[in-house]
Amino acid sequence: MKFLLDFLFRVLQLFTEPYFLVFLAVVIIALLKRKNKCKNLRTGIFISAVVMIILIGNGFLGKLISGYLQKSYISSSGMKNTPAQNPIIVVLGGGVVDIDNIEKLHTMSYSRIVTAYQLYHEYRENNQSCKILISGKGRGHTSEAELFRENFKKMGVPDSDMIKEDQSMNTYQNAKYSSQIVNQMGPSSVYLVTSGFHMKRSVALFQTFGLKPIPKASDFIDTEITIFPNSYNAAFTFVMLKEVVGIWQVQLYNSLGMNK
Template sequence: MIYLLKFGASFVLPPGIFFVCFWLLSFYLWRRREVRAAVALFLVTGIFYLMSTQLVSSMLMGSLERSYEQPAAPAGDVIVMLGGGATADTPNMGELGNVCAAPASRLLAAAELYSRLHVPVLVSGGQVYEDSGPEAVIARRELMRLGVPEADILLEPDSLNTRQNAVFSGRIMKERGLARPVLVTSAFHMERSVLNFEKEGFQVTAYPTDYRTNRRQVFHYNKLMPSSAALDDSVIVLREKLRYLVTRYLE
């Protein structure tokens, strides 16, 4: 009963309610003999509905996250952690600023890798917007709280996107004679990140983290209910694929 209530509620709240309205509109157009418009609206709405289901978004996200496997025994002379968003003025144990969910997972992975490899951690990420936080600066503070010595943390605080992550981090690594980076970022972000670092002449060891979907998928009818979270995952996959193509062929 609980699952049925959740399923029904998903079509009363956004985005489900919009799909219902558009399907009703397509039925209305069909009744008015505007067949082409009705079919087009029905199909487009159907595509957006499918992209908003966990069934489809998990398949899309899973295919992207499997681009690189997490190595059992990574090796390198520097750990490069890419930022992914931070707040500027939210409270954090007496200080201000927090890393967002995705970079928090990356940060934990970087700290764990440091405990195993004992090589410098290079944190890359600037203040992307006026009201966002300085990603690298906040991440350094959190790494220190997790036991990484300040002397072993390198900052790249100027990059605003993945391309700049690679370019600016590459300069720091070349200046310090570091050539074998272990790259830490979200699994969905790894394919494009590796490409950017390869363009800067680095063969990285990919260490994906922040997985958004299970490897093993089990069908349940609730995976057919629309949600903004599932739509967001589908859009992330499409965005990553588009940016990958732009990076490979246009940059």
């Protein structure tokens, strides 16, 4: 059952890829034209494709999705009024890039580092203990967790205050493996640091594994309403569309008890 649903969601995620949608529209129109049938259907598909390109490219659809994904976490991104019971800051990896065989963190990772450090520093200034749990293996030779650790160390965070979870390859595993570590550390106030567009799905998965994280969004993305479609709007809209599909998957699997 789970294998079949995994496959179906993989297929559904294809519809959040711009090239696939264009390819699909072209293939359908070409097949219908070859049979010399369904002229009205061909016209309808063409018009639908044009309308979709406009809605995605002019930022309208992205603006709606951006609010759905991120609005709840804008006010929670501040650092005030933080609880003090054994705080653990869980930071999710944002990807690794490899340029000339040199591995560096993806751009969005640095906003997560800054946000986590600000929260950590707030506790340390008040002489309170605080741990940073870095979650992410990535697909490079060096894990995301290790690259994060190196950056935190340069900012003055001692190794004794950092915990590496360097086995997870996706958000589901981030939540699963991090929750196992947190549960071994006893009652704690758990903060979750990741990008705003990624927060809703991340929180849902951490809750699935028994944690109630306090969200601390590190960055936000949005589109701009424009008269003419542009690639900036399209790129961010498709990123957010894929995230929405991921949220649907989490919700369905949770309702079926398949996310453990």
